Amino acid sequence: MTDERIVILAHEKFPDRAKTALGVMRYGDQDVRAVLDRDTAGDSVSDHVPDVADAPVVASFDDALAAADGDVDALYIGISPIGGEFDESWRDDVEAAIEAGCDVVSGLHYFLNEDAELAALADEHGVDLVDVREPADDLTVASGASRDVAADVVLTVGTDCSVGKMTASLEIVAAARERGIDAAFVPTGQTGIMIAGWGNPIDRVVSDFTAGAVEEMLVELGDDHDLLVVEGQGSIVHPAYSAVTCGILHGAMPDGLVLCHAAGREAVHGYESFSLPPLADYVDLYEGLAAPVNESRVVAGALNTKDVADDTAAANAVGEFADALGTPAADPVRDGADRIVDGIVDAGLGAE
Amino acid sequence: MTDERIVILAHEKFPDRAKTALGVMRYGDQDVRAVLDRDTAGDSVSDHVPDVADAPVVASFDDALAAADGDVDALYIGISPIGGEFDESWRDDVEAAIEAGCDVVSGLHYFLNEDAELAALADEHGVDLVDVREPADDLTVASGASRDVAADVVLTVGTDCSVGKMTASLEIVAAARERGIDAAFVPTGQTGIMIAGWGNPIDRVVSDFTAGAVEEMLVELGDDHDLLVVEGQGSIVHPAYSAVTCGILHGAMPDGLVLCHAAGREAVHGYESFSLPPLADYVDLYEGLAAPVNESRVVAGALNTKDVADDTAAANAVGEFADALGTPAADPVRDGADRIVDGIVDAGLGAE
Numbered sequence: 040m041t042d043e044r045i046v047i048l049a050h051e052k053f054p055d056r057a058k059t060a061l062g063v064m065r066y067g068d069q070d071v072r073a074v075l076d077r078d079t080a081g082d083s084v085s086d087h088v089p090d091v092a093d094a095p096v097v098a099s100f101d102d103a104l105a106a107a108d109g110d111v112d113a114l115y116i117g118i119s120p121i122g123g124e125f126d127e128s129w130r131d132d133v134e135a136a137i138e139a140g141c142d143v144v145s146g147l148h149y150f151l152n153e154d155a156e157l158a159a160l161a162d163e164h165g166v167d168l169v170d171v172r173e174p175a176d177d178l179t180v181a182s183g184a185s186r187d188v189a190a191d192v193v194l195t196v197g198t199d200c201s202v203g204k205m206t207a208s209l210e211i212v213a214a215a216r217e218r219g220i221d222a223a224f225v226p227t228g229q230t231g232i233m234i235a236g237w238g239n240p241i242d243r244v245v246s247d248f249t250a251g252a253v254e255e256m257l258v259e260l261g262d263d264h265d266l267l268v269v270e271g272q273g274s275i276v277h278p279a280y281s282a283v284t285c286g287i288l289h290g291a292m293p294d295g296l297v298l299c300h301a302a303g304r305e306a307v308h309g310y311e312s313f314s315l316p317p318l319a320d321y322v323d324l325y326e327g328l329a330a331p332v333n334e335s336r337v338v339a340g341a342l343n344t345k346d347v348a349d350d351t352a353a354a355n356a357v358g359e360f361a362d363a364l365g366t367p368a369a370d371p372v373r374d375g376a377d378r379i380v381d382g383i384v385d386a387g388l389g390a391e
Numbered sequence: 392m393t394d395e396r397i398v399i400l401a402h403e404k405f406p407d408r409a410k411t412a413l414g415v416m417r418y419g420d421q422d423v424r425a426v427l428d429r430d431t432a433g434d435s436v437s438d439h440v441p442d443v444a445d446a447p448v449v450a451s452f453d454d455a456l457a458a459a460d461g462d463v464d465a466l467y468i469g470i471s472p473i474g475g476e477f478d479e480s481w482r483d484d485v486e487a488a489i490e491a492g493c494d495v496v497s498g499l500h501y502f503l504n505e506d507a508e509l510a511a512l513a514d515e516h517g518v519d520l521v522d523v524r525e526p527a528d529d530l531t532v533a534s535g536a537s538r539d540v541a542a543d544v545v546l547t548v549g550t551d552c553s554v555g556k557m558t559a560s561l562e563i564v565a566a567a568r569e570r571g572i573d574a575a576f577v578p579t580g581q582t583g584i585m586i587a588g589w590g591n592p593i594d595r596v597v598s599d600f601t602a603g604a605v606e607e608m609l610v611e612l613g614d615d616h617d618l619l620v621v622e623g624q625g626s627i628v629h630p631a632y633s634a635v636t637c638g639i640l641h642g643a644m645p646d647g648l649v650l651c652h653a654a655g656r657e658a659v660h661g662y663e664s665f666s667l668p669p670l671a672d673y674v675d676l677y678e679g680l681a682a683p684v685n686e687s688r689v690v691a692g693a694l695n696t697k698d699v700a701d702d703t704a705a706a707n708a709v710g711e712f713a714d715a716l717g718t719p720a721a722d723p724v725r726d727g728a729d730r731i732v733d734g735i736v737d738a739g740l741g742a743e
Contacts, residue, residue: 181631183662246601247594249634275637276683279533282601282638289633310535316683324679331628331668 042068044110046103046141047117048075048132053096054087059146060117062230064091066209072111073103075132100135111136115233116145123148123172130157137161144169146229146240171232174244174252181250185292186333188261190223191388194293195271195341196325198315200280200308202301203371205231207341207379208270210371211297214380215266220389222266225256227287231270241272242283249286257291266389269293275324278310288325292333295388296325297379298364301343302356318363339382340368394420396462398455398493399469400427400484405448406439411498412469414582416443418561424463425455427484452487463488467585468497475500475524485509489516496521498581498592523584524592526604533602537644538685540613542575543740546645547623547693548677550667552632552660554653555723557583559693559731560622562723563649566732567618572741574618577608579639583622593624594635601638609643618741621645627676630662640677644685647738648677649731650716653695654708670715691734692720 047064049057053076064071064084071094074084080098084091095106104111114136120126125147133143133151137160145151151168152158161168185192193211195204208224208231215222224231226238239252253269260267269291273280298321307313322337329335342360344353353373361368367382369375383389399416401409405428416423416436423446426436432450436443447458456463466488472478477499485495485503489512497503503520504510513520537544545563547556560576560583567574576583578590591604605621612619621643625632650673659665674689681687694712696705705725713720719734721727735741 183630183665242597242599244598245594246596246598246635246638247632249598250631275680276641278535278641278644278684279602280599281641281680281684282634283598285627285637286598286634289628289630292630313535313684320679320683324683327672327676327679328627328633331672332630332633332665 043070043112044072044107045069045113045115046073046075046100046107046111046136047071047115048129049117050076050126050129051078052076052118053079057118059119059230059233060115061088062205063115063117063233064088067234072107073097074117075100075103100132100139104139111139111141113142113144116143116147119147125149125151125154133157134160137164137166140164140166142167142169144171144233146171146233148172172229172240172243174240178239178244178248178252178255180247181254181290185254185257185290188257188267190261190264190267191295192257192267192269192291192293193295193297193338193383193388194269194288194291195297195299196284196288197271197274198298198300198318198321199274199304200277202299202304203341203343204271204299207297207299207371207376208268209234210376211268211379211383214376215383215389218380220266221264221391222268222389223260223264225260225267225269227253227270227272241287242280246282249283250290253287253290265391266383271299275321275328276316277307278313285328288329289332293329293335295338295383295386296329296335297339297341297382298322298325298337299341299343300360302347302353302360322364336386337364337366338386338388339366339379340364341376341379342368342370344370344373395422395464396424396459397421397465397467398425398427398452398459398463398488399423399467400481401469402428402478402481403430404428404470405431409470411471411582411585412467413440414557415467415469415585416440419586424459425449426469427452427455452484452491456491463491463493465494465496468495468499471499477501477506486512489513489518492516492518494519494521496523496585498523498585500524524581524595526592526596530591530596530600530604530607532599533606533642537606537609537642540609540619542613542616542619543647544609544619544621544643544645545647545649545690545735545740546621546640546643547649547651548636548640549623549626550650550652550670550673551626551656552629554651554656555693555695556623556651559649559651559723559728560620561586562728563620563731563735566728567735567741570732572618573616573743574620574741575612575616577612577619577621579605579622579624593639594632598634601635602642605639605642617743618735623651627673627680628668629659630665637680640681641684645681645687647690647735647740648681648687649691649693649734650674650677650689651693651695652712654699654705674716688738689716689718690738690740691718691731692716693728693731694720694722696722696725
């Protein structure tokens, strides 16, 4: 999926509620020719997001095609409503893309391939509907092979959902490569998969295969790189999603952990009657749970300070976070991940 | 599925490798009219298994039907080859059962309903093919509602797979009922579901829905009983299956845990390069992981002593296990679960 010329659908949600669109724009190799948002049509991406390549924001796929002089390979669905359903107001744009010979890439729970109309139209025009959240049908249980991969493995783990594990993972890979470390990103969620152009959507696999679906990716990549950075999911004390977190921890058998947290978060996002435990408890739980399968230590911290007022306050929050963990820490968005890579390298990880 | 007159297929595996058959015979309410095993045909069940209702062992479904004077409601697949595949040598018996108007109940990974021949034949004869391992399609993520169920909840947790969590759960329910406690069994695996006649096969649900599929069962039963005993799966440090274990722990939000272990087990079954950690580590891990979502303590232990030579050695092993946990313990098969229920009641659980 990488190196394509793409249009990203983000109707009524660009940029603040278009997490997938922004992830692809920030970290993907795709060439983004236009963003679809009927609310902000006429603006430019740079009016809203300063740190990505500019592109026009337009109201429809036909406008996007005109703006790109017809040079578009794919339409990406860059937003996800609660529940991951397909919004019928997008259908005209999706059909226009298919009719223009474009693939359509989606991370929705609603599978485009199971929509009879869209599937028939795609068939007629010879394009692919790519449902990145549909697991491969050859996944199976873990064999324990992750322990033997040649590369060092680092896993981002969180105090909660939506604290920035994917962003931290991608920034760690970028910062490690800057230092000459042969690092690769291992995606586990739909946005990560869209960015990387491959990967298993761990939260959608059969629960018995959770660890196995991670292992399969590590075994595939393990001989080709010195450092694999696995995108974590959820949190080990999340009332709904901890199974996914635990399966990734034991499936990846990481050599080091990077603990990710959002400054100021005190309760589980969306489950506010459940308080987050102290940071030290997370360290004990993640390390204690990892140890019987494969010893692993928290080697660095990533703090998401997007809700912190200014750079000084953010730097203070990062300093406190580092002190609490007793490791290097950074906000990978404000600071880059160089200090996080310090922690990884200090632990002896990432060498050839 | 309960109260049916059934025949159990266990070709070439009865009784020692027919775990599902034995579970249904020991704990189900079904009336077992015959067992199919072409290797031991001509014997009686009582020649091999002393503690269940007797029945003839026969070579084919037609023989079973004759032995039961035609009074059979269903054929149960009572064995599961490695991988959960369908053995083609069973097809004649399954077809004979369908043609005789019997439902067929299976816990295989291979879904009978996806076998075009069997599905067509079942349709023709108006019988049901019941794939207990196929999850309901309305499962979703947990909401956190398990914390609010009226009943007290006990979860059996293990040091490994195949240590007797299902058996312990069923024996606890039986012993609790003996004392007048209104207890119910909450099945999470295929044999438990066949015995109980309902339940979600947790290891086959989408990983994101692991906790939610447990919660859905507890919410359904929670107001109707004083004690719910949830069948645990796997182990929290299993290299392949810990995701399922963790999802059940947080989905059930138990008030008490019963730690299940097999005497003499030192390494993960089938993953022998992974050693089991000390018992005290399991207690810390299960309690530590439960606490941030819902406080829970190990209140009793269940030790499987089937590989221990005699009753004296088994009693010693149970005594040592109880000492290590600092709680009451028993082998629920040798001793019954009365001492385990002591631990549950001592913790204040199971009262109206």
